[in-house]
Amino acid sequence: MAKTTDMDRDRAxxxxxxxxxxxxxxxxxxxxxxxxxEPILMQxxxxxxRNRSDIVDLRQEVYMRVFEAAKVQIPERTRNFVLTTARxxxxxxxxxxxIVPIEAVADVEALExxxxxxxxxxxxxxxxxxxxxxxxxxxxxxxxxEAIVLRKIENLxxxxxxxxxxxxxxxxxxxxxxxxxxxTEALYGPATGVRGKP
Amino acid sequence: MSDINAALxxxxxxxxxxxxLIARLHDKDWNADKxxxxxxxxxxxxxxxxxxLRLEAGWNGADRLAVLRTxxxxxxxxxxxxxxxxxxHVAAVLVLCAAIGTTAYVTTRASHDQIFATPVGGRxxxxxxxxxxxxxxxxxEIRLPKGSRQATLVRGEAYxxxxxxxxxxxxxxxxxxxxxxxxxxxxxxxxxxxxxxxLVEGRARVESASGAANQKSAVLKPGDVAIATRDDxxxxxxxxSALADTLSWRxxxxxxxxxxxxxxxxELNRYNAxxxxxxxxxxxxxxxxxxxRTTDSKRFADVIGTALGLHVEHRGNEIVISRK
Numbered sequence: 001m002a003k004t005t006d007m008d009r010d011r012a013x014x015x016x017x018x019x020x021x022x023x024x025x026x027x028x029x030x031x032x033x034x035x036x037x038e039p040i041l042m043q044x045x046x047x048x049x050r051n052r053s054d055i056v057d058l059r060q061e062v063y064m065r066v067f068e069a070a071k072v073q074i075p076e077r078t079r080n081f082v083l084t085t086a087r088x089x090x091x092x093x094x095x096x097x098x099i100v101p102i103e104a105v106a107d108v109e110a111l112e113x114x115x116x117x118x119x120x121x122x123x124x125x126x127x128x129x130x131x132x133x134x135x136x137x138x139x140x141x142x143x144x145x146e147a148i149v150l151r152k153i154e155n156l157x158x159x160x161x162x163x164x165x166x167x168x169x170x171x172x173x174x175x176x177x178x179x180x181x182x183x184t185e186a187l188y189g190p191a192t193g194v195r196g197k198p
Numbered sequence: 199m200s201d202i203n204a205a206l207x208x209x210x211x212x213x214x215x216x217x218x219l220i221a222r223l224h225d226k227d228w229n230a231d232k233x234x235x236x237x238x239x240x241x242x243x244x245x246x247x248x249x250x251l252r253l254e255a256g257w258n259g260a261d262r263l264a265v266l267r268t269x270x271x272x273x274x275x276x277x278x279x280x281x282x283x284x285x286x287h288v289a290a291v292l293v294l295c296a297a298i299g300t301t302a303y304v305t306t307r308a309s310h311d312q313i314f315a316t317p318v319g320g321r322x323x324x325x326x327x328x329x330x331x332x333x334x335x336x337x338x339e340i341r342l343p344k345g346s347r348q349a350t351l352v353r354g355e356a357y358x359x360x361x362x363x364x365x366x367x368x369x370x371x372x373x374x375x376x377x378x379x380x381x382x383x384x385x386x387x388x389x390x391x392x393x394x395x396x397l398v399e400g401r402a403r404v405e406s407a408s409g410a411a412n413q414k415s416a417v418l419k420p421g422d423v424a425i426a427t428r429d430d431x432x433x434x435x436x437x438x439s440a441l442a443d444t445l446s447w448r449x450x451x452x453x454x455x456x457x458x459x460x461x462x463x464x465e466l467n468r469y470n471a472x473x474x475x476x477x478x479x480x481x482x483x484x485x486x487x488x489x490x491r492t493t494d495s496k497r498f499a500d501v502i503g504t505a506l507g508l509h510v511e512h513r514g515n516e517i518v519i520s521r522k
Contacts, residue, residue, distance in 0.1 A: 027251055035255035053391050060208050063248040130262050137263070139406065141350065141371050151224075152263040158224045171311070173224065177216040184256025185428075 021074060026067075033078045034066055038188030040079065044086055062086045129187060136186030140179060147175035148183070208249075209390030214239070215249040219257060315339040316354070319469045319493045321450070326361075330368065333357040335387075335447050336469045336492070355387035357448060362400070375426045378403040380417070385445060395424045398441055404431060447492055455487045459502065459519070462486070470495045477520035481508050 075081035338354020351372040362381035382400035397418040405415035443453040460482040463474040469492040476482040503510035
């Protein structure tokens, strides 16, 4: 079974394509350009919003806004666009939601983004990815880890994995379903997510 | 907005997105019909679409792991398995008993796992061969591999009364964490962002599921409540009365003390298809206390409406509470 080429598989287009960019192109752009910025986005959100339990919700909201906006026009500078969207969201929450304690945001003025600053952390993140994945793999429950190893490292098909593990295909899919969430979190979640490794 | 509902919803969406993704990429039965269903799911909300795309990026990114392919085999990723699994010979046959008026279902996956799940509003008591009991709360799921004392709480909340066996300690995996029984009654609740373990009697240890030596762990005493996120583990204490209140779902009730209506509604909504919606912050921030039946949100809303002077409106599957 193919691996990276999975995402290249033709998608049935049941939705009308945008004149500017087709839905598959838009989605591919999001996967390629936006999601890998997640460590930077999470760093920004965590730095500027004190209530940790809101962070995942905020991230989702940023993604939705970015995706919605990109349907109309793909921003030229993805990083700036994502961070500006995050900033506007935080300010909006502070101003319009009374239940947000005022100390939730460190300082609205401080939410400025160094727009043209280079991105030194980006390379570090890329180098870090394998290590993050390894740590995440280590932490998975053993059966889930086994399924992921057989799929991603040994490149077996679901059917082969099922035979190897002595379970049915549905169970393998269930393990992979849990695995993809954990690995995505490890890959793109906050950098603090992998601390504790010597 | 610190909203448990929002966090739960996000978690639910991500779980669905992961299922779609794996099915789409790897299910050999995938077809145009299913593709159309997926597109329909995307069309419901952008939240669905971005959650899916995020996981797709992660799944592609995980291809980096391929560099670990031979000659160095991934043995490093297979830490020594707890020997309890293999040595444990006592047949842990599961007996379903005392279904408390719900339609919990049991399925057997392959020959290994038994799965017990409750629907929204359901409750279920499972008795193990050794007499240990597990009570599942609303919308919860637990997996029990045959012949082992390693269970996995897939979602929701459960109360455990475990017969202790020092040779074969009962372990429960939930999210990134593991609870190891040291002779215990405890309750575990899995939330989107954290795992809560409350010890009622005996002792139990909470640790990272990987069991790595450098992970945090804590031994809980009665009254201790551990809150575990992926990276942190904190322990607080609750007085005995609060413990009892937390467990009142076992008899079909939920108890609030100085709770905001937002917190209370979110709790009630766990048990009911009919959801309580708070139309404004003014209503959401009202504070009250009381004991309510978990599965009667209508009655809850009426009582609250009268007591707090709020407007209650029934709209289809929603009960909207607002200021007058």
